[in-house]
Each structure stands twice: as C-alpha cells, then as structure tokens.
Amino acid sequence: MIEFSKVKKVYPNGTVALDNVSFYVGDAEFAFIVGASGAGKSTIAKLLLREEKVTAGQLVVNEMHLNDMPDRVVPYYRRQIGMVFQDFRLFPNKTVYENVAFAMQVVGEPARNIRRRVPALLDVVGLSDKLKRFPDELSGGEQQRVALARALANNPKVIIADEPTGNIDPQMSMEIMNLLVKINKNNNKTVLVVTHEKALVDYFQKRVITLSEGHIIGDRIGGMFE
Amino acid sequence: MRGYSFRYFLAEGFKGLWRNGFMSLASVAVLTSCLIVLGAFSTLVANINFNLELIGSVNQIVTFLEPELTDEEILAIRDNILAMDNVSDVKYISKEDAYNSEKEKYSEYPELFAKLENDNPYNASLVVTYVNVDQVPTLQYNLNQIDGIYKISYRSDIAAGIRNFKNTVIFVSLWFLILLLLVSLFVIINTINIAIFSRRQEIGIMRYIGATNWFISVPFIIEGVLIGLISAAIAFVVDWNVYRYIESVIGSDIKFIMVMPFSQLMWMLVGSFAVIGFLCGAIGSLISLQRYMKA
C-alpha cells in the first residue's frame, strides 16, 4: 500500500529532513510513526500527500508512483488519502455538517449521496447531535472528530494523521486514537499515525516506526515508544 | 453520476463580492466609468454617421444654371459634365422641382409659399455626383469653365468638418478606452488577488481534500464576471438616461441635428457592454488566479 524505498528529502534551504528511509505498510495495516521533534515525521506526511516531492528514492502509494505524478493528477490522488492534522483545518464558516459535505462536493458527489452519507459519517465519530454547530463552538476533541469524518468522506484507502491528538486533552486523545484503531479494523483502511504520545503508543501495542534525525532507527510490531 | 452544482459556484461568487465589498465596489466603479465613456463615444460616432448620411449630398456638387437656358442647352451641359472624369451621375432639378421640395420641407408654413407660387425664386440646377473626393477641386475648376453655370455649391467644408470631427472623436475615444480598460483590468486583478489572499487558508484546506484548481478557481472567475456584468448593467442604465435627456434637449431646441432613436443603438450598447464587461472580469480573474494556481 505505502512503500518508501531509500527516500531522501532535502528542503530548498539545504536541510536534510529524511535520508535513506525505507519501509512498507501493507493494506489495512496500522502503524505509528514516532520520533523527537525535527526527526522528519511531518515530512513523511507531506511526501505522502504529495505536498512535497522526494529528492531521491522512490515513493509508491496504492501502486501510484508519486515521483513522476503530474501536478494535474495530484487532486485526484489526494481523494484516495484521508488526512487529519494537529490543527484540525476545518472550514471556520461552515457547520459540522457542511464541513463533511464539502469534501464530497469537491469531488462532484451528487447531492443525494451527500445527504445520505454525511449523517452516517458523523454517527461513526459520535457527533450526530452537533451537525449545525460551527467549529468554534466545539471542543478540540470534537473538532478533530469532524476532521476524521471528513477524512473518511470520500472513502479513501489510507488515513494519515499528523499528531491528531497534539491539541487535545488526554482523555479525548484516547477517544480519537480509539476511533482511528476502529476505522482501521472495521473499515479495512491503512492508517498511519504520527504521534508524540508515549502512553497511547504503548497502550495500543501496534507497529511502531521510530525516526531520528531523518533515519529510521526502529520498526517493530507490537512496539513501544523509545 | 458526478456533477458540480452551478448554484454552489454562483453562490460562492456572490459571497466573494460581498466579503470583498470595498474592492468590489472600486472595481465596479472603475469599469462602469469605462463603459459609460465607451457608450458616450460610440453613440456620438453613430450619431455623426447618422447625420452625415442625412446630409446625403456629401459626395454631390450642386451647379446652379442661368435662368434663361433652354432645355437643349441644359441637356448639352448635362452631357458635357457626364463626360468629365470623376463624375458618376448628373441629375437635373428643374425650377419647379426645387420649389416643390422646399415647400415640402417647410410644410408648417404654407402661407410662405403661397406668395411665391407665381414668382418662383429658385433656380434650376444640375446635381453632380462625384466618385473621388480628392479630385473635387479639379472637377470644380472644370465645372466653372462651363457657360450657363452661374454658381457652384460644394458643401465640402461641412462634410469635411464633420468627418474630421468624427475622426478626432474616434481617435480620442480609442486611446481613452484603452487606458480605461487597462485601469479596469488592473483594479479587477487586484480585487481578485485580495479575494484569493483573504481565502488562502480555505484554499489550502480545499487542496488537501482533493479539490482541483478548476474547482477552486471557478468562484473567483464568477466573482470577476459578476463585477463585469454589474458594471455593464449600471453603465447601460446611465448612458440610456443621459441619452434620453440629450435627445429631449436637442430634439426640441436644435433643428438641424437629428438624434438617432435610442432603440437603434440599444442592442449595440447592450451587446458591447455585456461582452466587454464579461471579458474584463473573466480575464482579470484568470490573470490573478494564474499566479496562485501553480502548485
């Protein structure tokens, strides 16, 4: 599903963010990516979104080679990836319902499908009673759940979450993480979670890929935060 | 079936106009002024053409004949003129013809002509239609050489004067227009730039969820087009009312200028305003979008 082969990423200012990074995450697999600040975790997410291009090496997602993907194809590629960010990135002037619906509108989904699917998605994340709220009327955990529902809207094969619990209190963090695990299990989605939260990583006993200064220094199933 | 809702794009376009109120207003004001000036100049030129046509005799020279000429002599003069270079037609207007046509022109004053009936003061004339305006001086000279012609009336001064005026109007208005169109375009580009900039975060999120450049751009293009069409509508209403006002003033006070009925100009104005407004808005938006839609 996701394959990094000897990926190197050098930013225009000369910073080497990733060097010789290789790993493979299979269909319906769940993996944490951990590491100190500046280790290159977000860079992995940006490469996967094709927000940045690799400097050297190969990156293949869902059998698509991101290296030589034309810009014009990128939007269609991104629809196969559900992205969740630390800062939620919801549309502030759209309601909960509209935020999720908009993701479907963007891909030209017919209104009928949107009306049917959005309530179901918001039910999955437990927000059925807050459809008409605006993002600033929700807690951080609730906003992140909206973002998660939105990431699922177009039925992507992969969910990538970059520090999804970074702005959320511990109890809510557990809930978000539980949702991600549930989505992985029940919906057979490949889920990649970048995180700092040692307690959560240790609790779930999933695969853990550890980065340090742009290198992979650990990759263990049932691993612990180190 | 996938489909994009035009209503979404239109609503976003209007929202953009509203959010960006001050700049939208500025764009509309500038483009409207531009179109008003365009309308004023083009209706002026159309009216000049209209009046030139009404004068009609612009490529004609009227030669008045000595009153005592016989019919044979007049015919001979006519053939003589017809044989000259640069002459396409010669038409004979008898004393009676001249009297009748004048009488018709001043039909409001029949008593004036009743007195003249038995003492027709008009002269018979030959109306010479020429081909080339540049060779008129030669023709005039040749006509003057003919015995039996006592006066030549060539309205070159008026016709040429009107033509010069028209050319000046066209010249000035073209430069004015180009300048104003450039300013309008510049203001629209700026307006859309600001619109895009103020929504850059939303645009960023849209990109993450897989929106195409096309989907992101359409609302801004519609915003630009709306600016263009709103300006066109306002400019049309202004020009229309100004025209009607001028028409009422000239129509009642100045007898020798004819004002074209507005209905004959309306579709030209509607069409050119709509097209120019639309293009200005669309091109302005496209230019400013181009910079943002690279990635």
Ligand SMILES: Nc1ncnc2c1ncn2[C@@H]1O[C@H](COP(=O)(O)OP(=O)(O)OP(=O)(O)O)[C@@H](O)[C@H]1O
């Ligand atoms: N756009 C950029 N231009 C230049 N350097 C960058 C850019 N983005 C990241 N970097 C650098 O690349 C390295 C890796 O950054 P990255 O954001 O991937 O780290 P991270 O592991 O996500 O850190 P954190 O846990 O703090 O989010 C850092 O040294 C960072 O300064």
Ligand SMILES: [Mg+2]
């Ligand atoms: Mg990061």
